[in-house]
Amino acid sequence: xxxxxxxxxxxxxxxxxxxxxxxxxxxxxxxxxxxxxxxxxxxxxxxxxxxxxxxxxxxxxxxxxxxxxxxxxxxxxxxxxxxxxxxxxxxxxxxxxxxxxxxxxxxxxxxxxxxxxxxxxxxxxxxxxxxxxxxxxxxxxxxxxxxxxxxxxxxxxxxxxxxxxxxxxxxxxxxxxxxxxxxxxxxxxxxxxxxxxxxxxxxxxxxxxxxxxxxxxxx
Amino acid sequence: xxxxxxxxxxxxxxxxxxxxxxxxxxxxxxxxxxxxxxxxxxxxxxxxxxxxxxxxxxxxxxxxxxxxxxxxxxxxxxxxxxxxxxxxx
Numbered sequence: 001x002x003x004x005x006x007x008x009x010x011x012x013x014x015x016x017x018x019x020x021x022x023x024x025x026x027x028x029x030x031x032x033x034x035x036x037x038x039x040x041x042x043x044x045x046x047x048x049x050x051x052x053x054x055x056x057x058x059x060x061x062x063x064x065x066x067x068x069x070x071x072x073x074x075x076x077x078x079x080x081x082x083x084x085x086x087x088x089x090x091x092x093x094x095x096x097x098x099x100x101x102x103x104x105x106x107x108x109x110x111x112x113x114x115x116x117x118x119x120x121x122x123x124x125x126x127x128x129x130x131x132x133x134x135x136x137x138x139x140x141x142x143x144x145x146x147x148x149x150x151x152x153x154x155x156x157x158x159x160x161x162x163x164x165x166x167x168x169x170x171x172x173x174x175x176x177x178x179x180x181x182x183x184x185x186x187x188x189x190x191x192x193x194x195x196x197x198x199x200x201x202x203x204x205x206x207x208x209x210x211x212x213x214x215x216x217x218x219x
Numbered sequence: 220x221x222x223x224x225x226x227x228x229x230x231x232x233x234x235x236x237x238x239x240x241x242x243x244x245x246x247x248x249x250x251x252x253x254x255x256x257x258x259x260x261x262x263x264x265x266x267x268x269x270x271x272x273x274x275x276x277x278x279x280x281x282x283x284x285x286x287x288x289x290x291x292x293x294x295x296x297x298x299x300x301x302x303x304x305x306x307x308x
Contacts, residue, residue, distance in 0.1 A: 064302035217243035
């Protein structure tokens with residue numbers, strides 16, 4: 001019943017044609033693929049994602065435990081952050097993730113034009129995030145904050161700065177995928193690269209979901 | 220956990236974000252109280268769960284990968300809550 005043979009880790013390019021879909025006649029190839037457990041995206045990139053999650057976990061937990069030693073300082077410094085900007089950026093990343101998920105679904109239906117539009121939507125969300133974050137950094141820089149100001153700001157700059165770099169890398173990947181999708185490069189026969197870029201972008205969203213309440217709200 | 224449509228997931232994520240924002244805006248998080256912090260990170264877990272299962276499509280991935288990522292999320296959030304609890308001692 002399988003169009004492809006999943007490996008032990010279940011992540012191989014599903015570029016092959018689905019025998020199941022063709023044999024059943026009524027099933028879309030993508031649906032036949034969905035029936036078998038499979039990691040969406042490239043295994044190598046998923047291993048990178050695991051490493052990123054581990055690195056950020058160390059940063060998140062270090063922030064939380066460093067805070068236990070200087071609670072008043074962390075609370076006072078956090079009060080200077082713009083909660084509105086943090087929340088707006090959460091909305092932008094969540095919406096960007098939704099756009100990418102819709103893009104992947106559209107491409108699996110061979111709707112490349114719609115898929116490319118969704119990717120453009122995701123890029124717009126990412127662009128919005130970058131603008132808001134740069135605005136925040138400019139404001140902090142103008143008020144004389146830097147890495148050595150105090151422990152809170154050191155973590156704030158490290159955590160959000162490292163995350164910001166991931167947003168930029170994710171946007172570069174999305175821009176590349178947008179060009180390829182527009183040209184009809186991906187479809188139900190092959191959307192491996194698109195799924196890989198999508199996985200990275202969702203990871204960026206997942207990291208912010210932990211970062212926002214931790215850095216901006218918890219006091 | 221039931222499967223929602225992509226748009227339903229997005230709307231739920233937005234609603235949860237609005238709740239977290241409200242907790243921050245109303246200054247509920249703090250005053251040495253565990254409840255709002257537990258609620259906030261419980262909501263963050265729900266958000267992460269939706270992103271992992273529906274956007275990252277780990278719902279359809281081999282169980283090992285699903286548990287690795289969800290385990291990461293649960294462990295990180297639990298350690299953050301533990302650190303907050305320690306800060307109240």
